[in-house]
Amino acid sequence: MSYNVNIDKIGEIQERIVGKKRQSYYNKLMANPLWADIIIYLLLFLAGLVTIVPIISVAARSFSPTHIINQYPLLLWPKEITYEAYRYIFQTPTLLRSFGITVFVTVVGTAMNLAMTITAAYGLSKTDVPGNKWLMGFIVFAMLFNAGIVPTYIVVNRLGLIDSIWALIFPTLVSPFNLILMRNYFWSVPVELEDSARIDGANDLLVLWNIILPLSMPAIATIGLFYAVGHWNEFFGALFYINDNTKWPLQLLLRSIVVDNNFQNMGTVEQARESFVNPENIKAATIVFATVPILLVYPFIQKYFVQGVMIGAIKG
Numbered sequence: 001m002s003y004n005v006n007i008d009k010i011g012e013i014q015e016r017i018v019g020k021k022r023q024s025y026y027n028k029l030m031a032n033p034l035w036a037d038i039i040i041y042l043l044l045f046l047a048g049l050v051t052i053v054p055i056i057s058v059a060a061r062s063f064s065p066t067h068i069i070n071q072y073p074l075l076l077w078p079k080e081i082t083y084e085a086y087r088y089i090f091q092t093p094t095l096l097r098s099f100g101i102t103v104f105v106t107v108v109g110t111a112m113n114l115a116m117t118i119t120a121a122y123g124l125s126k127t128d129v130p131g132n133k134w135l136m137g138f139i140v141f142a143m144l145f146n147a148g149i150v151p152t153y154i155v156v157n158r159l160g161l162i163d164s165i166w167a168l169i170f171p172t173l174v175s176p177f178n179l180i181l182m183r184n185y186f187w188s189v190p191v192e193l194e195d196s197a198r199i200d201g202a203n204d205l206l207v208l209w210n211i212i213l214p215l216s217m218p219a220i221a222t223i224g225l226f227y228a229v230g231h232w233n234e235f236f237g238a239l240f241y242i243n244d245n246t247k248w249p250l251q252l253l254l255r256s257i258v259v260d261n262n263f264q265n266m267g268t269v270e271q272a273r274e275s276f277v278n279p280e281n282i283k284a285a286t287i288v289f290a291t292v293p294i295l296l297v298y299p300f301i302q303k304y305f306v307q308g309v310m311i312g313a314i315k316g
Contacts, residue, residue: 055291062086062284069280085285095253095286101165102250103293106231109169113227114220116174121182122208136180143176149240156241167241168234168249175230178223185219186212221301232294250290258283 053076060075065082068075089095123129124136146152152171161167189212197207213220238252248256 058284058287062281062288064281066281085281086289088282089285089289095250095289097246098248098250098253099289101247102232102234105165105168105234105249106228109172109231110224110227112169112173113175113178114224117179117182117223118208118213118220120174121179121186122204122212124179124183125186139176139179143180153240162241163244163247165242165247165249168231168237171237172230175226178226182216182219182223185216189215225298225301228297229294254286254290257286 056076057074060078061069062085063078063081063083064075065080065084068079072079124132124139126132147155156162156167156171159170161170193211193215194207197211202210233251234249235251235255238249239255242248242252245256
């Protein structure tokens with residue numbers, strides 16, 4: 001009685017068994033003890049609590065009437081709901097104008113940032129480009145050492161951008177960190193795809209548009225989020241370059257209201273009191289109004305975020 005033994009099949013089964021044993025051993029080796037997991041989750045819970053409680057408290061105060069705010073310094077849920085603060089701030093053209101400026105800077109600035117970053121990163125991802133290493137050295141140097149506030153202000157002033165909303169876009173047109181992240185991600189795209197497109201007659205722009213960009217959406221979404229959040233939260237640039245309060249972005253107006261207690265641009269405190277609105281209520285509503293829009297963007301690109309950061313960070 002004879003048996004046909006497939007040696008290759010047996011070897012494949014043995015490799016699978018050994019691989020599973022190695023993976024099990026690795027998992028046991030990397031597993032934390034129970035007390036360590038408890039400490040980690042406790043710290044994460046406390047960090048989340050410290051982060052979320054102020055947001056909930058501000059949101060609750062924005063919907064609470066004056067006597068509730070005066071009675072309860074810390075609110076986690078509005079005991080009585082009123083929309084007077086939101087009616088008040090939406091009736092003031094200054095806030096809506098600042099909101100429009102911030103939206104413009106965020107949308108246009110992010111689009112320009114991505115256009116410059118993608119094109120530069122694609123060129124730098126080609127190691128056969130003359131001077132590639134020198135260019136990367138300059139970019140890394142710029143990431144580690146910036147020019148400083150005074151030289152940047154002098155350049156912006158010489159360009160005639162003072163009191164111009166373009167001063168909030170041009171000085172931060174390209175981030176060296178995001179450029180390196182995008183360049184590393186482009187390295188993860190198989191070069192065979194580009195070669196096959198070039199055989200079909202595609203040039204560099206067609207390869208970038210039809211091959212590279214569709215495969216790089218995780219990195220583009222991640223870097224776009226970085227740029228968008230930076231533009232939305234733009235404060236120091238506006239503080240240095242924008243003197244005309246009619247061109248203030250939302251964050252600078254928010255600082256004037258919350259920190260300086262300056263309601264001059266939104267109507268006087270007496271007008272707020274005549275509308276039965278507490279100034280503290282207005283502050284809370286303004287903070288919510290300035291925070292919620294950018295928070296609503298994140299869930300739409302969350303699926304790309306971790307993948308874009310990890311792949312771009314470990315490649316190359």
